[in-house]
Amino acid sequence: xxxxxxxxxxxxxxxGTVQLLLDSDGRHPLLEEIEIxxxxxxxxxxxxxxxxxxxxINTDLEAIVNDPEIDIVVEVxxxxxxxxxxxxxxxxxxxxxxxxxxxxxxxxxxxxxTAANQAGVYVMLEASVGGGIxxxxxxxxxxxxxxxQAVTGIINGTTNYILTRMQSEGSSFDSVLADAQNLGYAExxxxxxxxxxxxxxxxxxxxxxxxxxxxxxxxxxxxxxRQVSKTDISYAQKLGFVIKLLAIAKKIDKLSVSVRVHxxxxxxxxxxxxxxxxxxxxxxxxxxxxxVMFFGPGAGAGATAxxxxxxxxxxxxxxxxxxxxxxxxxxxxxxxxxxxxxSFHQQYCQLAPSEELITRFYARFLTKDQxxxxxKLGTCFGKCGVSLESVVQTGFQExxxxxxxVTHDVTEGNFHKALxxxxxxxxxxxxxxxxxxx
Amino acid sequence: xxxxxxxxxxxxxxxGTVQLLLDSDGRHPLLEEIEIxxxxxxxxxxxxxxxxxxxxINTDLEAIVNDPEIDIVVEVxxxxxxxxxxxxxxxxxxxxxxxxxxxxxxxxxxxxxTAANQAGVYVMLEASVGGGIxxxxxxxxxxxxxxxQAVTGIINGTTNYILTRMQSEGSSFDSVLADAQNLGYAExxxxxxxxxxxxxxxxxxxxxxxxxxxxxxxxxxxxxxRQVSKTDISYAQKLGFVIKLLAIAKKIDKLSVSVRVHxxxxxxxxxxxxxxxxxxxxxxxxxxxxxVMFFGPGAGAGATAxxxxxxxxxxxxxxxxxxxxxxxxxxxxxxxxxxxxxSFHQQYCQLAPSEELITRFYARFLTKDQxxxxxKLGTCFGKCGVSLESVVQTGFQExxxxxxxVTHDVTEGNFHKALxxxxxxxxxxxxxxxxxxx
Numbered sequence: 001x002x003x004x005x006x007x008x009x010x011x012x013x014x015x016g017t018v019q020l021l022l023d024s025d026g027r028h029p030l031l032e033e034i035e036i037x038x039x040x041x042x043x044x045x046x047x048x049x050x051x052x053x054x055x056x057i058n059t060d061l062e063a064i065v066n067d068p069e070i071d072i073v074v075e076v077x078x079x080x081x082x083x084x085x086x087x088x089x090x091x092x093x094x095x096x097x098x099x100x101x102x103x104x105x106x107x108x109x110x111x112x113x114t115a116a117n118q119a120g121v122y123v124m125l126e127a128s129v130g131g132g133i134x135x136x137x138x139x140x141x142x143x144x145x146x147x148x149q150a151v152t153g154i155i156n157g158t159t160n161y162i163l164t165r166m167q168s169e170g171s172s173f174d175s176v177l178a179d180a181q182n183l184g185y186a187e188x189x190x191x192x193x194x195x196x197x198x199x200x201x202x203x204x205x206x207x208x209x210x211x212x213x214x215x216x217x218x219x220x221x222x223x224x225x226r227q228v229s230k231t232d233i234s235y236a237q238k239l240g241f242v243i244k245l246l247a248i249a250k251k252i253d254k255l256s257v258s259v260r261v262h263x264x265x266x267x268x269x270x271x272x273x274x275x276x277x278x279x280x281x282x283x284x285x286x287x288x289x290x291x292v293m294f295f296g297p298g299a300g301a302g303a304t305a306x307x308x309x310x311x312x313x314x315x316x317x318x319x320x321x322x323x324x325x326x327x328x329x330x331x332x333x334x335x336x337x338x339x340x341x342x343s344f345h346q347q348y349c350q351l352a353p354s355e356e357l358i359t360r361f362y363a364r365f366l367t368k369d370q371x372x373x374x375x376k377l378g379t380c381f382g383k384c385g386v387s388l389e390s391v392v393q394t395g396f397q398e399x400x401x402x403x404x405x406v407t408h409d410v411t412e413g414n415f416h417k418a419l420x421x422x423x424x425x426x427x428x429x430x431x432x433x434x435x436x437x438x
Numbered sequence: 439x440x441x442x443x444x445x446x447x448x449x450x451x452x453x454g455t456v457q458l459l460l461d462s463d464g465r466h467p468l469l470e471e472i473e474i475x476x477x478x479x480x481x482x483x484x485x486x487x488x489x490x491x492x493x494x495i496n497t498d499l500e501a502i503v504n505d506p507e508i509d510i511v512v513e514v515x516x517x518x519x520x521x522x523x524x525x526x527x528x529x530x531x532x533x534x535x536x537x538x539x540x541x542x543x544x545x546x547x548x549x550x551x552t553a554a555n556q557a558g559v560y561v562m563l564e565a566s567v568g569g570g571i572x573x574x575x576x577x578x579x580x581x582x583x584x585x586x587q588a589v590t591g592i593i594n595g596t597t598n599y600i601l602t603r604m605q606s607e608g609s610s611f612d613s614v615l616a617d618a619q620n621l622g623y624a625e626x627x628x629x630x631x632x633x634x635x636x637x638x639x640x641x642x643x644x645x646x647x648x649x650x651x652x653x654x655x656x657x658x659x660x661x662x663x664r665q666v667s668k669t670d671i672s673y674a675q676k677l678g679f680v681i682k683l684l685a686i687a688k689k690i691d692k693l694s695v696s697v698r699v700h701x702x703x704x705x706x707x708x709x710x711x712x713x714x715x716x717x718x719x720x721x722x723x724x725x726x727x728x729x730v731m732f733f734g735p736g737a738g739a740g741a742t743a744x745x746x747x748x749x750x751x752x753x754x755x756x757x758x759x760x761x762x763x764x765x766x767x768x769x770x771x772x773x774x775x776x777x778x779x780x781s782f783h784q785q786y787c788q789l790a791p792s793e794e795l796i797t798r799f800y801a802r803f804l805t806k807d808q809x810x811x812x813x814k815l816g817t818c819f820g821k822c823g824v825s826l827e828s829v830v831q832t833g834f835q836e837x838x839x840x841x842x843x844v845t846h847d848v849t850e851g852n853f854h855k856a857l858x859x860x861x862x863x864x865x866x867x868x869x870x871x872x873x874x875x876x
Contacts (some may be wrong), residue, residue, distance in 0.1 A: 016726065019726075020583060020726060026585045026692075027583050027584065027585055028582040028583055028650075028778075029580070030777055030778070031583065088830065103600040126580065129480070132726075132727040132728070132730060133730055134572075134576040134579075134580030134581065134730070137575075137576070137579060137580050138572040138576060138580075139574075141575060141748065141751075141752055141755075142564065142572030142575050142576075142745070142748045143572065143748065144465070144748065144751065145458060145465050145466055145469065145744055145747040145748050145751055146465065146744055147465060148463045170776070188677030212466075239733065251641070253462075263601055273731065274712050286744075287740070288454065288458060288570075288739070288740025288741065288743055288744055289570040289735065289740060289741050289744040290455075290570070290734065290735045290740065290741055291673070291734060292570060292571055292572070292732070292733065292734030292735075292739075293731075293732075293733040293734065294730070294731075294732060294733075295709065295730065295731040295732075295733065296726045296727070296728065296729060296731065297727065297729070300728075301726070302725070302726025302727060302728065303726065303727050303728055305726055306581070306583055306724075306726055306727040307580070309583040310580045310581065310582065310583050313579075313582065313583055313778065314579055314778060315577075315776050317776050317778040317779070320774065320777065320778065321774040321775060321776040322774065336758065336759040336760070337758040337759060338755050338756065339468055339755050339758065339759065339760070340466075340468070340751065340752060340755040341755075
């Protein structure tokens, strides 16, 4: 038993990880080098599915990150504090860290990486994005010879589950959400999922790795799925699209990137269009590789435990292959970190101004039933340089005509300028939907 | 410029790799540590798309693997010999090896790994399976905490292209093959692709990593797509399937595995059903992760160069993070290889006897147009313990009735016993198709 773990947190992910590690037969033999030495919890008397030897469970989390016996701290407690503070203390104490904490890494990643590089330890975060899907390590190791152009993901299972059911059943957002809450696929307070905040955390992390620069979490544009109506899902389908909550990180030019989360019309033939239910998928585009996609379970105890445990195993593999002389050193502090495994960002990425971004739009208008309304819309768009792919009067709602427009590529700025003009048209009642098109 | 490459071969993959390495701006900064020191070719005067400084190109391949200046040998020449011999010599000379050679690794992997472990060097082979798709490294590093139950792949782009076009156009195998040859998607001698031999090489490699044991290449069951008719593709579609050439490695029990390549009916909702054209995809199933899938371009200069170069980068990253004292040692020979990056197999996997394997079958029969034929077929199947999911008389061909049968799970042995009885029925003219169902 060479390496001692201090695990912080014994919720779903913590229990899954402990169960995997305690049941190592038939897995990688290196797992036998790992000892679950301490597990820190806040409520020691809560009934739990895992059995640990007496003395392992501890309520003093500080003591764990300060314990000189511990080699690797595994943070699976979630939340911002005290998780951030405990991670930083563990690092300063020379411990390697494995974390599943997307909230902390997306907000304090640079602070944590800087501390880790100074201390000569690794911070591993495969479980922070895409549950069990290997995506952080492939991006860092297997794909980093590419010039990454874009990372596009369905990385929130709850919203994908809701959209998939709205699509297949023709149901409304509210009714599917209520059902998802009953089934345990959505939380009682669904805000983080439904508003896209969870996906924004994750795409900020993926973007920082893909583009090798920090991303300021507060700069990530984020639009959730509350306003996606069954009407739009049905029109999208007729036009050959499905609506997905996409998290998109794109290289704009040598200096700047865009990082955004929003519901998006995805063409039916696109690899992401067929990702349904709680599954996640991350599509990476680069030169010279082209498109590669990683697909799998984006959440759940087992899948996330796979990612956490593989990070632990990777650390053990690094530590065990050090020459004897290094192992004798105080707690394996590594003088030269493996640059593909460590996280270095030399600078922050610059986020391109929103109004300059180029995309296609889908918009739905309710207008008075007058002749010439389509012409008036077209004139407003044309004046602002917005070229239309299609304009269809799709029907009537309570005496108002319903018109759906799909644009060609436009800048966000020009499109919104056109919308401002259109809102002032006497014939226009309202613009109930505005979505982007991949 | 820390690390010197000796590249063997300057064909499609070699040129792609050289181009990527010579154009490193905007890629991982570690690439700048790499020098293309020698490139060994057989025909130095052949016109090539890459420009190399004078003195780099060399026709003496032996000299490259013996050159004490060279740190990493990159074998991208293909074929069995002299590739195998050169790889072994490079290893014995203490050089790390990167290879894209599925034929050599699937046949001589154990010999090569043993030599590498004795010499304390790495053998990297990401490019040998799935072109640019990261799959070898995720299997070795990110998924190895799982008990892998199955690896199922579409890992030959040529056959997937042919089957996709047969499906979408209703064309015959021969006409699509001829067209694929004209377009450069199939070789003049298409045997290795069409007979499944290329896929068998690749699944042998994936299985040996997934199940941590050598696979004897000659034991891999292999059936190609020549006998897949447009008739069967059309029936399969009506039954809710597409036909794909699948390479399947499965854990049967603690001791044995099955490793097979055959055309297979895949249910339309299955993640592999929508993988079309020259794309590849590898689905890994394990406990506790569930299903993860890797998708992308399975061939091509750029994609394969991405895999080769990422292997080179991984080696450099390993070498550069060694403490100073090790670097001064003769040519970085590493005393303790990183166990997740090295290839160790303690034994060979045992392949389960074919007749005991359990699968579903699809079979098409031509019979005389007599009453009671379906009953006779059913009786033969029933006697042998083969339970049928459906029996449909689908039509007539030249006065013969055509009957399509889909079974439930059966052993291969029982199914073939039933077929032997059926062949002896007076009413049965022939059994033109026999396919497995996923």
